[in-house]
Amino acid sequence: MDERRLLELIEQKKYVEIKNELSQMNEVDVAELLDPLDPHMTLLIFRMLPKDLAVEVFSYFSTDQQAGIINSITDKEVEYIMEELFFDDMIDLIEEMPANIVKKILKSAKEEERKLINQFLKYPVDSAGSIMTIEYVDLKKGMTVGEALKHIKETGLSKETIYTCYVTDKKRSLEGIISLRTLVVADEDEILEDIMERDVIKVNTHDDQESTAGLFVKYGFLALPVVDKENRLIGIITVDDIMDVIEQEATEDFQLMAAMSPSEEAYLDTDILTLAKQRLPWLLILMISATFTGRIMIKFENVLASVVILSTFIPMLMDTGGNSGNQSSTLIIRGLAVGEITTHDWLKVLWKEIRISSIVGFALSAVNFIRLILIERVELIIATTVSFTILVTVITAKMVGGTLPLLAKKLKLDPAIMAGPLITTIVDAISLLLYFFIAQKLLGI
Amino acid sequence: MDERRLLELIEQKKYVEIKNELSQMNEVDVAELLDPLDPHMTLLIFRMLPKDLAVEVFSYFSTDQQAGIINSITDKEVEYIMEELFFDDMIDLIEEMPANIVKKILKSAKEEERKLINQFLKYPVDSAGSIMTIEYVDLKKGMTVGEALKHIKETGLSKETIYTCYVTDKKRSLEGIISLRTLVVADEDEILEDIMERDVIKVNTHDDQESTAGLFVKYGFLALPVVDKENRLIGIITVDDIMDVIEQEATEDFQLMAAMSPSEEAYLDTDILTLAKQRLPWLLILMISATFTGRIMIKFENVLASVVILSTFIPMLMDTGGNSGNQSSTLIIRGLAVGEITTHDWLKVLWKEIRISSIVGFALSAVNFIRLILIERVELIIATTVSFTILVTVITAKMVGGTLPLLAKKLKLDPAIMAGPLITTIVDAISLLLYFFIAQKLLGI
Numbered sequence: 001m002d003e004r005r006l007l008e009l010i011e012q013k014k015y016v017e018i019k020n021e022l023s024q025m026n027e028v029d030v031a032e033l034l035d036p037l038d039p040h041m042t043l044l045i046f047r048m049l050p051k052d053l054a055v056e057v058f059s060y061f062s063t064d065q066q067a068g069i070i071n072s073i074t075d076k077e078v079e080y081i082m083e084e085l086f087f088d089d090m091i092d093l094i095e096e097m098p099a100n101i102v103k104k105i106l107k108s109a110k111e112e113e114r115k116l117i118n119q120f121l122k123y124p125v126d127s128a129g130s131i132m133t134i135e136y137v138d139l140k141k142g143m144t145v146g147e148a149l150k151h152i153k154e155t156g157l158s159k160e161t162i163y164t165c166y167v168t169d170k171k172r173s174l175e176g177i178i179s180l181r182t183l184v185v186a187d188e189d190e191i192l193e194d195i196m197e198r199d200v201i202k203v204n205t206h207d208d209q210e211s212t213a214g215l216f217v218k219y220g221f222l223a224l225p226v227v228d229k230e231n232r233l234i235g236i237i238t239v240d241d242i243m244d245v246i247e248q249e250a251t252e253d254f255q256l257m258a259a260m261s262p263s264e265e266a267y268l269d270t271d272i273l274t275l276a277k278q279r280l281p282w283l284l285i286l287m288i289s290a291t292f293t294g295r296i297m298i299k300f301e302n303v304l305a306s307v308v309i310l311s312t313f314i315p316m317l318m319d320t321g322g323n324s325g326n327q328s329s330t331l332i333i334r335g336l337a338v339g340e341i342t343t344h345d346w347l348k349v350l351w352k353e354i355r356i357s358s359i360v361g362f363a364l365s366a367v368n369f370i371r372l373i374l375i376e377r378v379e380l381i382i383a384t385t386v387s388f389t390i391l392v393t394v395i396t397a398k399m400v401g402g403t404l405p406l407l408a409k410k411l412k413l414d415p416a417i418m419a420g421p422l423i424t425t426i427v428d429a430i431s432l433l434l435y436f437f438i439a440q441k442l443l444g445i
Numbered sequence: 446m447d448e449r450r451l452l453e454l455i456e457q458k459k460y461v462e463i464k465n466e467l468s469q470m471n472e473v474d475v476a477e478l479l480d481p482l483d484p485h486m487t488l489l490i491f492r493m494l495p496k497d498l499a500v501e502v503f504s505y506f507s508t509d510q511q512a513g514i515i516n517s518i519t520d521k522e523v524e525y526i527m528e529e530l531f532f533d534d535m536i537d538l539i540e541e542m543p544a545n546i547v548k549k550i551l552k553s554a555k556e557e558e559r560k561l562i563n564q565f566l567k568y569p570v571d572s573a574g575s576i577m578t579i580e581y582v583d584l585k586k587g588m589t590v591g592e593a594l595k596h597i598k599e600t601g602l603s604k605e606t607i608y609t610c611y612v613t614d615k616k617r618s619l620e621g622i623i624s625l626r627t628l629v630v631a632d633e634d635e636i637l638e639d640i641m642e643r644d645v646i647k648v649n650t651h652d653d654q655e656s657t658a659g660l661f662v663k664y665g666f667l668a669l670p671v672v673d674k675e676n677r678l679i680g681i682i683t684v685d686d687i688m689d690v691i692e693q694e695a696t697e698d699f700q701l702m703a704a705m706s707p708s709e710e711a712y713l714d715t716d717i718l719t720l721a722k723q724r725l726p727w728l729l730i731l732m733i734s735a736t737f738t739g740r741i742m743i744k745f746e747n748v749l750a751s752v753v754i755l756s757t758f759i760p761m762l763m764d765t766g767g768n769s770g771n772q773s774s775t776l777i778i779r780g781l782a783v784g785e786i787t788t789h790d791w792l793k794v795l796w797k798e799i800r801i802s803s804i805v806g807f808a809l810s811a812v813n814f815i816r817l818i819l820i821e822r823v824e825l826i827i828a829t830t831v832s833f834t835i836l837v838t839v840i841t842a843k844m845v846g847g848t849l850p851l852l853a854k855k856l857k858l859d860p861a862i863m864a865g866p867l868i869t870t871i872v873d874a875i876s877l878l879l880y881f882f883i884a885q886k887l888l889g890i
Binding site: 024025026028149152153156157162163184185198199201216217218219220222239240242243244247251253255257258260266267268272273275276279280282283286287288290291293295297298301304305308309311312313314315316319320322324326327329330331332333334338340341345348349352355356359360363364367368371390394420421424425428432 | 469473594597598629630643665667684685689695696698700703711713717718720724725727729731732736739740743746749753754756757758760764765767768771774775777778779783793801805809812813816839865866869877
């Protein structure tokens with residue numbers, strides 16, 4: 001069913017058909033279809049859906065629709081949704097809803113659950129704890145495979161995943177994991193203790209979500225257990241949530257690298273004041289920093305005045321320097337983000353960048369020299385000055401671009417701030433100084 | 446076991462201990478540990494590993510180690526590895542090995558398998574076909590749940606995943622899917638036909654891997670079926686491979702956006718000539734384009750000569766324009782990549798950017814005006830010229846930065862090329878022209 005058919009059926013008031021067709025569809029698609037509708041219509045159709053599907057669809061609605069629905073339904077209905085929602089989705093919901101709606105939600109929760117919600121709300125943003133859920137399959141090491149499968153059969157429907165199961169002791173300490181594949185393939189009589197994996201890779205509630213995502217990518221996990229300081233199993237993180245984290249972390253880096261404060265909201269859904277606020281601070285800082293280059297030019301006014309043509313090469317020199325530095329910093333920032341490069345590699349990086357920039361700088365410099373002599377027909381000494389400056393600028397820019405992200409990482413800053421815009425501003429000043437210095441020497445001003 | 450302990454044990458020739466300890470570890474960690482060793486030592490330890498683990502470890506080795514191992518082992522051992530490797534890993538291997546080693550590999554393959562390998566090698570790079578594998582669980586709709594589970598128990602160990610199973614007819618047409626969760630929770634006597642999902646989301650062999658990854662992120666799938674034009678099931682793609690795709694596609698965009706030809710190889714593993722070649726072409730193009738800004742300055746030499754101070758603001762104006770455009774283009778490029786923005790939104794984007802840039806431009810312009818008057822103490826008319834140019838430049842830059850990626854997408858180019866460096870070059874020229882035009886008008890030159 002697509003949007004047009006849905007609107008047609010609504011107009012003809014064929015609600016039974018709507019219900020039947022929606023029930024066949026993936027919950028993500030149903031949410032996408034209903035979300036843009038008028039809130040009353042959404043609510044009407046939402047209430048007709050089979051209850052299981054309805055809760056799943058609910059978790060994919062936009063914040064506005066979710067708020068509207070909770071506002072309009074009975075306390076009993078709220079209770080049902082909260083019971084059936086996975087815990088991580090409920091936490092996300094509570095974090096995003098206005099206070100009056102949170103109140104309505106919490107009213108439906110039992111005392112014990114409310115305690116758990118409070119505990120989960122306290123995990124730092126972007127920590128493993130903030131993205132985990134509590135619906136995992138909990139097994140005991142004394143169980144046989146048959147018993148474990150029976151347990152999964154009875155409780156499996158309400159678990160976020162049943163494909164990785166967790167073996168814990170009485171104190172909830174994590175003793176091992178066992179995959180459903182192992183259970184299905186194994187003999188019914190085998191004891192979990194004998195076939196479970198003990199060398200479990202796990203994360204702590206306060207670990208960073210980006211490094212957690214790195215573990216998923218490295219090992220290809222479907223789920224990862226989250227433990228507290230006492231090695232008690234608190235929750236699990238599943239791969240579908242991690243894919244969102246990977247995308248979100250990359251988006252954050254893209255934004256930081258373009259000199260913006262990062263935001264999770266989609267561009268089209270963000271109001272212009274928020275977008276302006278996201279962009280203004282860095283532009284301001286960079287604009288003011290860029291006045292240093294103006295100062296340098298004022299200082300060397302005599303050089304510019306005596307050889308006027310020199311000023312016309314400044315934009316090209318600055319751009320080439322900025323672009324060269326930008327290339328290096330981007331590769332290093334990305335390498336750090338995906339874990340291919342660590343701060344220990346700084347000497348390797350520096351040595352690599354020196355060699356690469358010598359090749360690249362020499363090539364650019366040569367092309368420029370030939371162009372200046374043959375096409376622009378400037379004096380030999382001017383062509384030499386400009387070309388030599390290119391060579392030195394490219395080498396400097398790549399050394400700066402290659403090492404500053406590593407320095408940022410070492411100082412526990414986000415390396416992504418050491419990207420194009422900031423590198424450009426730094427390299428601009430350096431390249432101008434080099435230019436005037438070389439011009440003074442070669443031209444004898 | 447860490448590197449130091451491994452080297453210690455090697456020195457003491459305690460091979461049994463090495464074998465026992467490695468057998469407890471995750472295959473990814475074993476590969477990471479053995480990969481940096483001397484090839485002879487790697488081979489020695491590799492041969493001691495339990496056969497199942499050995500094959501898994503092999504698939505995580507670097508290309509060099511893989512080549513070394515295949516070169517040194519017997520044909521029989523090659524045959525075993527090829528039989529046990531998942532098909533997608535084998536295809537990756539064949540694509541990366543030198544010709545003599547590919548020959549040795551193909552010698553071990555049966556006629557039928559060789560045909561299949563040839564078919565898979567023909568799928569376009571970055572297509573769904575190029576990342577799929579053939580080891581899926583194939584069920585028939587007439588089976589009972591009990592029969593299906595028995596079938597999975599017997600064949601499951603050699604499948605890439607058993608968590609999503611595929612129901613096909615005699616002609617291999619995909620009729621439905623069923624998750625292992627559904628099977629485990631269902632009654633033994635139920636017939637697959639009655640409980641399988643028929644509304645299957647699937648991709649075609651020639652679909653792009655980036656849009657395929659988008660489906661995984663949107664729906665949270667663990668696996669996705671790949672069909673040919675006749676809806677025959679050819680293979681499946683699993684989420685662990687998709688995580689690599691997501692990272693790789695983001696890395697590609699980072700590189701393109703920093704004016705480099707994209708490369709999949711890790712920075713530290715790439716030789717400097719390759720890295721230089723990756724960076725030089727765009728730097729060259731941008732350097733030559735930047736000479737246009739020089740031309741513009743030569744054309745307005747009289748303006749620069751009559752009011753010398755004007756030239757000192759050029760770097761700041763160009764940087765601010767470039768940074769503003771870069772912010773907008775980055776947001777749009779990323780929005781297009783993750784599917785939040787489509788080319789149909791171009792009018793919305795343009796209108797949004799006009800409003801945002803007016804706010805941002807006005808703020809920057811005001812700060813700059815105050816700074817010029819109070820701190821730099823320049824003439825009122827100069828301060829007005831520079832500040833007004835900032836406002837107009839920022840608005841223009843954001844309109845250009847916001848729309849060019851959409852235009853690229855419309856022209857079926859990669860939007861990521863319309864990023865910082867190219868936008869900067871374009872905006873540089875525009876902002877210089879605006880600057881001189883405004884200066885001429887306001888200063889009456």
